[in-house]
Amino acid sequence: MSEPHIRTELPGPNARALIARDAEVISPSYPRDYPFVMSHGRGTEVWDVDGNRFLDFAAGIAVCSTGHAHPQVVAAVQGAAEKFLHISSDYWHEQMTGLGERLARIAPMGEPAMSFLCQSGTEAVEAAIKLARYVTGRSRFIGFLGGFHGRTMGSLAFTSSKYTQQKGFFATMPGVVHVPYPDPYRPLFAGDNQGVAVLDYIRMLFERSVPASEVAAILVEPIQGEGGYVVPPDGFLAGLRALCDEHGILLIFDEVQSGIGRTGRMFASQHWGVAPDIMTLAKGMGSGLPVGAMVAKKRLMSQWKRGAHGNTYGGNPITCAAANATIDLVEAGMLGNAATVGAHFVNRLVDLANNYPCIGEVRGKGLMIGMELVEADDERTPARALCDAVVTRAFHNGLLLLSCGASTVRFMPPLNVSRDEVDEAIALLRISLDEALAGRGS
Template sequence: MQSPHIKTPLPGPKAQALLKRDALVTSPSYPRDYPFAMSHGKGTEVWDVDGNRFLDFAAGIAVCSTGHSHPSVVKAIKDAADEFIHISSDYWHERQTALAEKMNALSPMREPTMSFFCQSGTEAVEGSLKLARYVTGRPRFIGFIGGFHGRTMGSLSFTSSKYTQQKGFFPTMPGVTHVPYPNMYRPLFAGEDQGGAVLNYIENVLFKSNVPPSEVAAILIEPIQGEGGYLVPPEGFLQGLRDLCDRHGILLIFDEVQSGIGRTGKMFASEHFGVAPDIMSLAKGLGSGLPIGMVVAKKKIMEKWQRGAHGNTYGGNPLCCAAALATIDLVEKEFMANAAEVGTYFMNQLRDLQGRFSCIGHVRGKGLMLGMELVEDRNTKVPASKLTDAIITRAYHNGLLLLSCGQSTIRFMPPLMITKANVDEAVAILASSMDEAISR
């Protein structure tokens, strides 16, 4: 089933010409999955340079939270640009202070917060790590297998969703120990309480045999794991992690770069579990496409940073702050609730597909952060990696942009303003793409 909106073979002639030019001058390190060359977008729809129209259910890797070029965000950016485009973080401006105030009001930490501004998720994670090490005086950290936290050297030391991200860069920052992330579909431990088993492993194996808890500055975790497979932790696990940290004087860092700002139907994914972190990293959907990241921490922690301990030339850029303020306003007023409502509808549609396709082993997620894991056989749960890639490629040719995560999970992270009609169209294209990929 090729969408009537696809007018040319893919990639079309203009896209092919652009790809040839790009191959001569751009790093080959980018993990591009299929040859989509964008011309423009509006809401959930995007067009390539040949005039083909697609539904975008990747949203720039969960970045375009309010859709492409939302009028309120565009106006906020233009208004800011008319005033000034940049002032370094050595000085002050209204939008940066207003955004820090807004984050303080939104914070799931249940106490006053302070914010540090940067440009990306990996920088937000780096800042979180530096802050934790600075205020605790401790050298070690704990991360989770399957986590993705960025590609700069500090955050890369935690990233473990694919070995290719670390290959060729050893040694990264020392002192990071990885433990399993509880996976209810693929349990590593005996018994039903996978979260309890992971906590027991940290407390009674790791801390007693290898890692002195008194040397651990922080535990860094995604409250819903992204690149590792869109894994939702079992109830009680994050609270247990909070309790463990409190017992040992360890800081708890939540990486909400992908899951934050309304993505899961709440402003922050941690709110689903009622657990407050000490430090939180934000980026991606915060600026609706403009590059902005934030380290948000309890005030009593961040106020310990001394002058010059950390800095950033472009942090708090006025255009990015304007975009973030407009984004949060839209998310608060309507899109967060829409993500919850339409996300539930979407989840039910995917579960209906699961009844039709035996290769769908598990459907999971919250809000509009949904994953559909594909398997060779539901009994053995062998990951169907090649089929996953084939379906995503067929979906592209049929007019739907998707990305994968984990070993064989198709992830759905569309703009938070999508409609049920958008979901219906996407699911129809997905089903046809699955039929095509399976029959080949």
């Protein structure tokens, strides 16, 4: 431990002052979980405006993939900023073309690919569903319960991880039908193979209410993020691929949270060797700068005519420079670190689970890890209040975490997190679990 974590009460006086100012001028819709007010960060460490030190195992919701202020990313951004800040996607420049070349090289399609660049995950999803409609001439889609794909009106039609994201915004884009995501821990269907059951359910829809000939695409997260860090059973994504091929439906993988090395592979879908037709990226692609991409097979993207879709800030030189530097760093060693340190992290969490009955399951791949908390009376009953308490106590102990799903604590530190930092986080997590359990009389 390089220095003590908490030096003041939380929030401290400087943090309280800024939060009060913020309340007067910033939308209250942001879902802020606890009063952390950041001053600066380096790698996995961050400091608040009162000098308190934290380990950041949320990483800006899996955005700060190379850690905070990585020197190579900062240098790339500074170098680009010295030349020009913006020219719009009506023109060409090296950073934009270079990023397109990188994405084409690493894309998991198994054939030539092209990219549409934007600023966020929701914009990437909007581009994906527009392209799917454009090239298929079809209007319907299938999404998954628990999925999160963004908050703009097209992507919101697919988002179903919490009803609060939809409440008050009906009607969203029509034509989206949701089906269950296969969850081996909390199965909705009888039988051992939830993936097969979900595929059978989709086939039933095709027979009874959703003509397959009208479905443009199926949009799915290879590992479900906001819905609980749910890892699908083996064979499920391959089954989706076969089902789409059978009916001429496009398969879209939303890799906004799981892509660019997060799971120990460049893309989560590569764990199962399944190629999408279209893929959406954002979050960790720019190490904190707002950049997204919709990547598609070239034979699909090339059908778009001039003006069919556009974006003023797409391909911004600053964000592209950050993305190019990020991909360089991920390929140069952070990808392997995510796999090896992630395995160490899972082992430490499994050891912790052996001593805490409230930990129902530890799951994930690489550094996309979920710890499901459950009630003592039933190992599958979500412990929502306990999950919130653990996240809150972790903050007070100097560890930044977020939750997802019904009662899952998620861990998504920078891809260059060290084993020592993981061990330090485990120690803080143990303290936080003890405090949360004591607070509920357990």
